[in-house]
Amino acid sequence: MGWRGVRLQSQHLDIAPNTVGFGHTPVLPAHNGYIPVALRGPMTHALCLTVNGEALEFSVEPHLTLLDLIRDHVELTGCRRGCDSGYCGACTVLLNGKAVHSCSVLAVAADGAHVLTVEGLVRDGRLHPVQQAFIEHGAIQCGYCTPGMILSSVALLKENPQPSEPEVRAYLSGNLCRCTGYVRIVQAVLAAAESMREERA
Amino acid sequence: MSELSVVGKALVRTDGLRKATAQVTYGVDFKLPGMLYGKLLRSPYPHARIISIDTSQAEALPGVKAVVTGKDSPEGLFGSRINDQPPLAREKVRYIGEPVAAVAAVNEATAEKALGLIRVEYEEITPVFDPKEAMRPGAPIIHADLGKYQASPIFCHPVPGTNIMNYMKIRHGNVEMGFAQADFIFEDTFTTPAQHHCCLEPHAAVGQVGLDGKATVWTSTQGPYKVRTESASALSMPPSRVRVIATQVGGGFGAKGRAKLEPHCVLLSRKSGRPVKIVLTRHEVFTATSTRHPSVIRIKTGVKSDGTILAREVEVILDTGAYSESGEIVCWEIGQGAAGPYQIPNVKVDAYAVYTNKVPAGPMRGFGWPQIMWASESQIDIIAHKLGLDPLEVRLRNALEEGSVSATGEVMHSVGLKECLREAAAAIGWDDQRPPNRGRGIACLTKMSVPFLPSSAFVKINEDGRVGLLTSAVDIGQGSDTVLAQICAEDLGVGLSDIEVAVPDTDTTPPDMGVIASRITFHVGNAVRLAAADARQQVLALAADMLEASPEDLLLADGKVFVRGSPDRALSLAQVSTAAFFQKGGPILGRGSFLDEDVVPTDPDTGQSPKPCPYWKYGATAVEVEVDPETGVIKVLKLASAHDCGRAINPLLLNGQIEGGALTGLAYALWEEVVFDGGRITNPSFMEYRIPSTVEAPNISPIIVEAEHHAGPFGAKGAGEASTIGVAAAVGNALFDAVKVRIKDLPLTWEKVLAALEKKADDDRKEA
Numbered sequence: 008m009g010w011r012g013v014r015l016q017s018q019h020l021d022i023a024p025n026t027v028g029f030g031h032t033p034v035l036p037a038h039n040g041y042i043p044v045a046l047r048g049p050m051t052h053a054l055c056l057t058v059n060g061e062a063l064e065f066s067v068e069p070h071l072t073l074l075d076l077i078r079d080h081v082e083l084t085g086c087r088r089g090c091d092s093g094y095c096g097a098c099t100v101l102l103n104g105k106a107v108h109s110c111s112v113l114a115v116a117a118d119g120a121h122v123l124t125v126e127g128l129v130r131d132g133r134l135h136p137v138q139q140a141f142i143e144h145g146a147i148q149c150g151y152c153t154p155g156m157i158l159s160s161v162a163l164l165k166e167n168p169q170p171s172e173p174e175v176r177a178y179l180s181g182n183l184c185r186c187t188g189y190v191r192i193v194q195a196v197l198a199a200a201e202s203m204r205e206e207r208a
Numbered sequence: 209m210s211e212l213s214v215v216g217k218a219l220v221r222t223d224g225l226r227k228a229t230a231q232v233t234y235g236v237d238f239k240l241p242g243m244l245y246g247k248l249l250r251s252p253y254p255h256a257r258i259i260s261i262d263t264s265q266a267e268a269l270p271g272v273k274a275v276v277t278g279k280d281s282p283e284g285l286f287g288s289r290i291n292d293q294p295p296l297a298r299e300k301v302r303y304i305g306e307p308v309a310a311v312a313a314v315n316e317a318t319a320e321k322a323l324g325l326i327r328v329e330y331e332e333i334t335p336v337f338d339p340k341e342a343m344r345p346g347a348p349i350i351h352a353d354l355g356k357y358q359a360s361p362i363f364c365h366p367v368p369g370t371n372i373m374n375y376m377k378i379r380h381g382n383v384e385m386g387f388a389q390a391d392f393i394f395e396d397t398f399t400t401p402a403q404h405h406c407c408l409e410p411h412a413a414v415g416q417v418g419l420d421g422k423a424t425v426w427t428s429t430q431g432p433y434k435v436r437t438e439s440a441s442a443l444s445m446p447p448s449r450v451r452v453i454a455t456q457v458g459g460g461f462g463a464k465g466r467a468k469l470e471p472h473c474v475l476l477s478r479k480s481g482r483p484v485k486i487v488l489t490r491h492e493v494f495t496a497t498s499t500r501h502p503s504v505i506r507i508k509t510g511v512k513s514d515g516t517i518l519a520r521e522v523e524v525i526l527d528t529g530a531y532s533e534s535g536e537i538v539c540w541e542i543g544q545g546a547a548g549p550y551q552i553p554n555v556k557v558d559a560y561a562v563y564t565n566k567v568p569a570g571p572m573r574g575f576g577w578p579q580i581m582w583a584s585e586s587q588i589d590i591i592a593h594k595l596g597l598d599p600l601e602v603r604l605r606n607a608l609e610e611g612s613v614s615a616t617g618e619v620m621h622s623v624g625l626k627e628c629l630r631e632a633a634a635a636i637g638w639d640d641q642r643p644p645n646r647g648r649g650i651a652c653l654t655k656m657s658v659p660f661l662p663s664s665a666f667v668k669i670n671e672d673g674r675v676g677l678l679t680s681a682v683d684i685g686q687g688s689d690t691v692l693a694q695i696c697a698e699d700l701g702v703g704l705s706d707i708e709v710a711v712p713d714t715d716t717t718p719p720d721m722g723v724i725a726s727r728i729t730f731h732v733g734n735a736v737r738l739a740a741a742d743a744r745q746q747v748l749a750l751a752a753d754m755l756e757a758s759p760e761d762l763l764l765a766d767g768k769v770f771v772r773g774s775p776d777r778a779l780s781l782a783q784v785s786t787a788a789f790f791q792k793g794g795p796i797l798g799r800g801s802f803l804d805e806d807v808v809p810t811d812p813d814t815g816q817s818p819k820p821c822p823y824w825k826y827g828a829t830a831v832e833v834e835v836d837p838e839t840g841v842i843k844v845l846k847l848a849s850a851h852d853c854g855r856a857i858n859p860l861l862l863n864g865q866i867e868g869g870a871l872t873g874l875a876y877a878l879w880e881e882v883v884f885d886g887g888r889i890t891n892p893s894f895m896e897y898r899i900p901s902t903v904e905a906p907n908i909s910p911i912i913v914e915a916e917h918h919a920g921p922f923g924a925k926g927a928g929e930a931s932t933i934g935v936a937a938a939v940g941n942a943l944f945d946a947v948k949v950r951i952k953d954l955p956l957t958w959e960k961v962l963a964a965l966e967k968k969a970d971d972d973r974k975e976a
């Protein structure tokens with residue numbers, strides 16, 4: 008039946024998923040449910056992952072994405088599925104400190120890595136300055152893009168503690184938001200950079 | 209108005225902390241024990257008869273727990289104001305992507321596999337994709353039963369035996385006479401494409417049906433009661449047997465206002481005896497939910513040489529796709545506003561919503577007004593340039609103001625249009641000198657509110673003095689939980705943090721017609737005020753007893769009731785509500801219901817009414833652009849969006865609404881188009897349908913203008929949609945100002961700009 012063929016095909020076109028996000032590091036293209044013939048079968052791989060500081064072990068099928076692993080197995084829903092094909096950034100996590108689209112990373116490729124999700128940003132009941140700034144500056148509307156947006160911003164400010172507005176805009180271009188028009192998101196990131204600098208000083 | 213302590217303040221949203229830390233449960237996150245996963249088999253044909261469906265192989269697949277087809281819901285039809293849609297296709301399919309069968313299985317992969325085992329035999333019928341062709345005699349008829357469908361007589365005037373799902377008209381004055389008196393007559397045709405909502409959260413719902421037949425649905429929705437009514441109608445159930453609970457919603461914009469997958473979850477759960485969850489893939493969201501209506505709009509305008517508009521005749525054709533999906537009311541509204549927010553003595557409008565074999569077009573942020581304002585405001589610019597007048601001046605000359613009479617015969621109130629025009633123009637430096645290839649453009653916007661949509665609220669004072677606010681308004685990101693809580697807090701003399709906003713649930717929160725049409729602040733806000741007043745009066749009556757004072761002498765402020773003039777004779781709200789619990793045997797419960805009672809249905813033959821809707825919104829968008837003549841790319845340098853919102857209950861959230869809406873409007877102007885090849889959508893992913901990211905989005909300047917409305921809560925009107933509306937025309941007008949080419953078909957892509965520039969160079973050469 009043609010219909011399903013269409014769906015799989017169009018997802019398959021998105022094989023270069025990491026080209027969108029400026030701040031996103033290519034790891035391995037995921038196959039979004041498509042399992043190459045060579046990989047089919049009940050084969051599983053052992054996998055160690057540190058998620059938000061906690062060391063976890065899994066046994067996963069080779070086609071499982073990091074997004075599926077985090078959402079369905081670790082049950083951290085701040086990691087969100089928006090498109091499953093590397094274009095929206097809702098699934099952003101920090102993989103060894105780099106922002107990646109977790110839907111476009113195979114779980115097995117993240118073996119041994121440190122993963123940070125938005126749930127891991129709160130330390131001792133204190134919000135990360137980026138979270139605080141997002142709240143105060145009205146950078147959150149429906150909130151669906153928010154965790155990914157916040158994590159990309161955290162990665163940016165680690166790389167570049169004093170970004171200009173165009174730098175913020177360039178870095179966040181892999182995180183789509185349909186609600187805000189981005190004005191307040193950009194303001195929040197600049198404000199967070201400021202407050203983090205003050206904290207350090 | 210006396211000093212306000214909570215209303216009018218730029219307070220941060222009450223759910224910000226939860227959202228920044230992901231402590232919220234969206235539809236896609238919701239889970240129940242024993243839950244199955246559902247998938248929909250969709251039609252591969254735009255128009256075909258269903259000969260047979262064989263589900264036996266799918267049912268035999270291990271892990272499959274239920275398969276349903278049209279036979280499982282043999283009768284019910286649903287729709288917004290015209291019931292024309294079955295939950296699963298019965299005799300025929302009407303668009304590519306229409307649900308034909310549904311499967312529930314232990315996991316998504318099994319359900320997906322089972323879809324491939326369902327054999328459907330189709331017989332193709334000639335499809336029709338172009339609305340103008342669909343209107344011609346002899347066109348294939350998409351709904352043979354159009355005349356039999358249950359429809360609202362106020363809004364729907366279907367033409368049985370045709371594909372015209374709705375036809376509305378306005379007759380005001382005498383256009384022929386107006387044209388005869390005009391110095392100039394302009395006639396232009398404009399078109400707009402389909403645009404997609406692109407909520408980042410895909411549609412998701414979980415349904416659970418008990419053996420007693422009662423259905424409960426958790427869904428990412430803008431309208432729990434709407435989903436309840438439509439699901440009940442689709443499944444031939446009494447509405448109160450369907451309980452709809454809203455989850456957190458990851459964007460709506462109109463896409464989630466109505467039943468989509470809820471009836472399917474219920475059917476599958478009923479058959480399997482287990483809860484069933486359906487989450488659409490991004491591809492399904494693009495191809496099989498809904499879009500903004502594509503349109504063809506012809507406008508003829510007669511003006512005097514000083515720019516005064518004497519007559520306007522408008523024909524609007526909306527491509528509503530295979531089902532009404534609120535297209536009937538989009539058509540009704542677009543007709544009301546087709547002449548623009550101007551004082552025009554002679555107006556004639558004919559608006560049609562026409563079925564085609566495409567995915568249904570439905571409500572989307574702006575609700576028909578982005579289309580009509582694109583056409584209307586582009587033509588105002590054409591007129592101004594032809595007459596050698598300043599486009600801003602032409603608008604100011606004709607604009608509606610307090611007391612003007614509209615094209616539908618209404619005496620207008622709360623009209624901040626001229627101020628919006630002036631402020632938006634000033635914000636971009638309207639009169640500044642600009643270098644070559646730069647230009648500025650402006651456009652008005654207006655939008656009516658939908659009439660006859662009641663809202664209710666309950667206010668419950670807890671024993672600790674904190675206040676529970678129960679409404680069925682869903683905060684889909686626009687911030688209504690915060691705004692309604694501000695209104696409630698203001699009226700009860702408590703702080704914003706003293707209000708607990710309940711989760712909308714049709715079994716417990718009162719009826720409401722949904723987060724649509726920018727109506728929550730106005731409608732639900734009014735209901736909240738009435739409920740708060742009711743609660744307040746009960747508090748004061750009880751406190752009067754306790755303080756041995758008369759209720760008239762009591763004041764309610766800072767969470768306390770005290771006797772006027774002697775602040776030490778006081779009780780805390782907690783003391784009063786505890787007394788209510790233990791002395792009266794129940795909580796203080798305020799109740800409020802609001803309906804725009806003074807609205808008069810429009811006359812079906814003339815469209816006239818002294819008050820067709822509760823209120824009108826106004827605004828103006830001004831932009832400065834730079835056009836690259838080599839590439840045709842339009843770069844927006846400044847975008848100012850001014851809004852008359854009546855009164856800003858929360859300027860911080862309001863500015864966010866203005867900015868977000870303006871970017872959606874800009875995307876409509878420059879980039880976005882759902883591309884159809886016949887009935888098939890050819891760009892159904894974020895790769896092919898690009899929505900603007902941080903790098904494409906310009907900085908946006910929101911401007912708030914307050915022309916208070918006497919019936920609004922604290923004078924407020926609505927705000928959610930307006931800023932989307934006028935952007936396209938402002939950009940098109942700025943394009944003309946910059947490089948003197950006029951494009952009448954959205955979006956204004958670089959290809960079209962280049963082609964227009966080349967044609968202009970050719971024409972100039974020929975002339976020389």
Ligand code: FES
Pocket residue numbers: 087088089090091092093094095096097098099108109110111
């Ligand atoms: S879900 Fe990963 S980029 Fe959209």
Ligand code: FES
Pocket residue numbers: 146147148149150151152153183184185186187408458459685
């Ligand atoms: S806040 Fe809704 S998508 Fe960004």
